[in-house]
Amino acid sequence: MSAAFVTTVKERCRMCYTCVRECPAKAIRIVDGQAEVIAQRCIACGNCVRVCSQYAKQVRNTTDLVRALLTSGRRVAACLAPSFPAEFTEMDYPRLVGMLRAMGFTFVQEVSFGADLVARRYRQLMGKPNGRRHIATTCPAIIEYVEKYLPDLIDSLAPIVSPMIATARVLRKLHGDDVAVVFIGPCIAKKVESESAEVAGEIDAVLTFLELREMFEEDRLLPEDVEPSGFDLPHGGAGALFPISRGMLQAAKLREDLMTGEVVATHGRTHMLEALREFADGDLGAELLEVLCCEGCIMGAGIRNESPLFNRRRRVRKHVCWRMEEVDPARWHDDMETFANVDLSRRFEPDDQRIPSPAQSEIAMIMARMGKCNPDDELNCGACGYDTCREHAVAIYKGLAENEMCLPYTIDQLRQAIKEVEASHAQLASAQEALVQSEKLASMGQLAAGIAHEVNNPLGVVLMYAHLLLDDCAEQSAMREDLQMIVEQADRCKKIVAGLLHFARQNKVVRYPADMCELADRALRGVQAPANIAVVRDYQLADPVAEVDRDQIVQVLTNLISNAVAAMEDGGTLALHSSGDASRVRLSVSDTGVGIPEENRKKIFEPFFTTKQMGKGTGLGLAVTYGIVKMHCGDIHVQSNADPAAGPTGSTFTVTLPRRE
Numbered sequence: 221m222s223a224a225f226v227t228t229v230k231e232r233c234r235m236c237y238t239c240v241r242e243c244p245a246k247a248i249r250i251v252d253g254q255a256e257v258i259a260q261r262c263i264a265c266g267n268c269v270r271v272c273s274q275y276a277k278q279v280r281n282t283t284d285l286v287r288a289l290l291t292s293g294r295r296v297a298a299c300l301a302p303s304f305p306a307e308f309t310e311m312d313y314p315r316l317v318g319m320l321r322a323m324g325f326t327f328v329q330e331v332s333f334g335a336d337l338v339a340r341r342y343r344q345l346m347g348k349p350n351g352r353r354h355i356a357t358t359c360p361a362i363i364e365y366v367e368k369y370l371p372d373l374i375d376s377l378a379p380i381v382s383p384m385i386a387t388a389r390v391l392r393k394l395h396g397d398d399v400a401v402v403f404i405g406p407c408i409a410k411k412v413e414s415e416s417a418e419v420a421g422e423i424d425a426v427l428t429f430l431e432l433r434e435m436f437e438e439d440r441l442l443p444e445d446v447e448p449s450g451f452d453l454p455h456g457g458a459g460a461l462f463p464i465s466r467g468m469l470q471a472a473k474l475r476e477d478l479m480t481g482e483v484v485a486t487h488g489r490t491h492m493l494e495a496l497r498e499f500a501d502g503d504l505g506a507e508l509l510e511v512l513c514c515e516g517c518i519m520g521a522g523i524r525n526e527s528p529l530f531n532r533r534r535r536v537r538k539h540v541c542w543r544m545e546e547v548d549p550a551r552w553h554d555d556m557e558t559f560a561n562v563d564l565s566r567r568f569e570p571d572d573q574r575i576p577s578p579a580q581s582e583i584a585m586i587m588a589r590m591g592k593c594n595p596d597d598e599l600n601c602g603a604c605g606y607d608t609c610r611e612h613a614v615a616i617y618k619g620l621a622e623n624e625m626c627l628p629y630t631i632d633q634l635r636q637a638i639k640e641v642e643a644s645h646a647q648l649a650s651a652q653e654a655l656v657q658s659e660k661l662a663s664m665g666q667l668a669a670g671i672a673h674e675v676n677n678p679l680g681v682v683l684m685y686a687h688l689l690l691d692d693c694a695e696q697s698a699m700r701e702d703l704q705m706i707v708e709q710a711d712r713c714k715k716i717v718a719g720l721l722h723f724a725r726q727n728k729v730v731r732y733p734a735d736m737c738e739l740a741d742r743a744l745r746g747v748q749a750p751a752n753i754a755v756v757r758d759y760q761l762a763d764p765v766a767e768v769d770r771d772q773i774v775q776v777l778t779n780l781i782s783n784a785v786a787a788m789e790d791g792g793t794l795a796l797h798s799s800g801d802a803s804r805v806r807l808s809v810s811d812t813g814v815g816i817p818e819e820n821r822k823k824i825f826e827p828f829f830t831t832k833q834m835g836k837g838t839g840l841g842l843a844v845t846y847g848i849v850k851m852h853c854g855d856i857h858v859q860s861n862a863d864p865a866a867g868p869t870g871s872t873f874t875v876t877l878p879r880r881e
Contacts, residue, residue, distance in 0.1 A: 224259035225280045225411050226269060232276035237625060239268035239277065240605025244489045244513065245365060245573075248605075249620045258620075261573045263364035265513040266408040266521025267489060279408050279521070283435055285425045289400045290324040296424075297327035297395070299387045301405030302335065302456070303463035305539040306518040306532035307429040307525050313539065314448035320404075322446045323439060327395065331403070332456025332543075334387030336556065339459055339472035341380050341564050346474055346483075346508055354378040354508050355499065358468055360413035361513035363568065365496070371570035373500055378508075381419065381566045383462055384410060388422045389562050390454070400424040404432055406463070406520030409513070418567050428522025454555035455547045460540045463517035464533055468510055481505050487512040578617040586613040590629040603627035650855075676717050683710040729851050731767040731881055736805050739770060740796050743777035752791030759798045766805045766879045772848045773877075779841040780809040780873050787813025787871065800879070808874045815862030815869040824858065852877050 235253045240246070247261035248268065255276070257268065269277040289296050298320045308316050317328045338358065345354065357363055357378045366373050381389075388401045403410055404427045414423035427435075461467030465487040469476055476483045484506040486495045492511050498504040514520055518532040525532070578586075587609060592598055598609040604625040606612040615621035624630050690703040737759045749755055784794050792812035799806045816824060825846040849856045860871035 224257055224262065225264050225408060226257045226262060226266070227278055227280075228255050228257060229276045229278055230254050232274045234274050234276070236273075237603070237605035238271050238273070240621075240625075241602065242267040242271045242489060244493055245369060246615065246620060250622050250625055253622070253624065261368065263361045263368065263513070264409040264412040265361040265489075267513075269408065269521040270519075279428065280411065281431060282411065282425050282427060283431050286402055286427055286431075286435070289402065289424060292400070294398065294400045295326040295395065296324065296400045296402060297329055297391050298325040299329050299331050299334075299384065299391070299401060299403045300451075301384075301403070301407075301463065301517065302330065302332040302460040302540075303406050303517045303520070303523075303536060304404075304429070305535040306463070306527070307406065307523050309525060309527070309535060311443040312448075314450060315443040315446060317451060318446035318449040319436060319441050319443065321449055322441055323435065325402070327391065327399070327452045328449070329387060329391060330451045330456040330460070331383050331387045331405070332460035332462070333454045333555070334385075334390060334456075335383035335459025335462040335468075335471060336457050336552075337386050337390070337459075337559060337562065337564060338380060338383050339462075339468060340556070342378065342468065342472040342508075343474060345378060345380065346472075352376075353499070353506065355496075356468065356508060356510040357566075357568075358382050358462065358510075359512045360407065360409040360416075362492070362496075362511055364409065364412060365492075365513070367568060367571045368573040370496060370500055371572050371574075373496070374568050374570055376499070377568050379565050379567065381564050382413065383459065384413065385419050385422050385566070386562070386564055389564070390559050393559065393562060402427060404429065406517055406522040407514075408521050418569065428520075430522050430524050433524060453551075454559070455543070455552065457544065457547060457552050458540070460536070460543060464536055465512055465516040466510070467516075474508070482507045483510065484508070485510040487515050489513065575618045577614055582617055583610060583613045586616050590623050590626050591632060592629075599628055601627060675713075679710065679713055679717060683707070683714060686710050729769045729772065731769060733765050734768050734770045734773070735764045736766055736768075736773075736807060737761060737764045737798055739768075739773050740777055740798065740807060743774050743781055744796065746774070746778050747781045747785060749781075749785055749794060750791070753785060753788055754793045756793060756795040758795060761798045761800055761805060763800075764798065764805075766800075766877060767881060768852060768877060769848075772852075776845045776848050776875060777807065777809065779845045780875075783841065784809055784811035784813065784871070784873075787811050787815075789813075792870070802879070804876055804878055806874055806876045808872055810870060810872040812868065812870040816858065816860040816871055817862045821858060821860060825856075849875055849877070853881075854878065 233254050235255075237250070237255075239255050240248050240250065244265060244267065245261055245263045247258045247263065249256045249258050255268075257277075266279075269279060300316075300320070304313070304316065320328045342356070353376055355362065355366065355373065355376050355378060357380055360382060363377065366377055384403050384405070388403075391399055391401055401423050402425045403414065403423050406429055408428065410423075411426045413419065414426045458471040461471050466476065466485045469483060469485055474483055476485050484495065484504060486492065486509075492513055495504065495509055495511050499506070499509050515529055516533070518536060519529060527535075587593070587598075590609075590613075592609055600608045604612045604621065604627065606615060606621070609626070612621055612626060616623065624633075686703060686706045690700070690707055693700045693703055740757075740759075744755065781794065781796075788794070788811055793810075795808075795810040797806075797808040797810065799808075825842050846856060854875060854877040856873065856875050858871060858873050861867055861869050863869070
């Protein structure tokens, strides 16, 4: 074909791969999930058009060409395919012929007469005992398939034209070579046949029934508005059965005898491929293979009527019965003799579109990319449009398919993507939480710095004079107890202000190699655990050295150990644990104390939040700890249980730090 007869409307293509599955020539390439018809490989069978529920396939329209012919001043003949009763169910044939004449057609001819001539030629072909095997050439899609994909069978194609070409030759013998011929039928492949080099110029244009209806609607032609008319002579006979599977055999008076097997007839995509392959292998054992790409021409893609198969068969059969009653047998025989010398021969040329198949190693590599490493992985589900996983792999090698067409592979990829998205979402949520916490810390730091700066100086004066007054006060004085209270509370305020200053200070991390286990021991020595608390060290770091700010990490561990001790007023076990890998180290501080209630766990790193009694905590220790850990690009997590019914109570704080900056 010179150009694509079938194209894809990409906006409508939904990646269902139904067209791939139904294409007998595998002439559809998937590019970025979109189905693209390859013009060179397409046999124009119309299966993709017929099965596309989204109407994403469109056929090259020739209505403008027919309009031009009708207004050219030439005599134009309409050749009506005998399948028309399956489409135009709302009118009888005289009305349809009348509408065609009203459009401007000079002649309206039954293609069934050309089919009668072709049927007689097949009967003559089968009457020659030359031992040759033949494939019937009434279906143009079958011709295209053989020329493109089974070129070795070209010599087996029956050298007989289709009824369309036979009718065109009859018309030119009858009316002269200047008559323009327009074929009207249900078949898209007829458009291809009309442009074939071997019969070029025989047909001026091809309309599908859909296009004819489109022209009727544009001209606002209705059956009741036209004068009924009959077909022009010569009239057809049993050739009107051609659009039904095995109709050609009946018209040619050839019998598909199951005992002799000399004639085999079949139809449809699957049976067509099987029959042609068996014919090529010599396994069919038939002298004539009559095969149609569709389930008869009445199921062609150029029909709008949605009636089921056998309803269409019945309509064609009834029309043939009526016509056989109307046709004058004597006149029909005379016409058959008159046109007996019309040349009904044609040639065929190979158009090899076969692509060499890949080696088994290539197929194995392609399948491995889709997670199919052994036979159990080959589900052969057909969701990709190919019958087997190996056929899909071969199509990928040939550039016709994509990995993503495999449904199990795509589901696995989707699951992996969902996992990655969930992990990314978790990281984003953690980062967002850290950002919110950092913003809180920054705001509180600015506030704390301002308060500490303003309060520190007058607080120092109050504290100094309180101590002076306490020193001058006699031991037995009634004021001494009050002065001691002032001194204690002023000292407490001083500690709070010192904590605020430490919290507000924007420390930089100065990293040096340090033994993390030694830092844990230093922090443990800085906090004197009561005698009723047992201390357990579990250091499992094969390499305990990491680059950290030693003093800051000691402060972190000191804060965690202090909190753990404070949580075990009645005694318990304090455990220090270390672990890690080549890139990170982990330090954990565990206690068997009262635990942290679930409603408080999200607040523990907020400044000034504390569960300790008044005067025993400022709520800044964990906030400072959080800030130091984040400045080290690390993480801190807590696991805690405060419900004795759920198990042992206690808390575990785990600090994870990178070994290097």
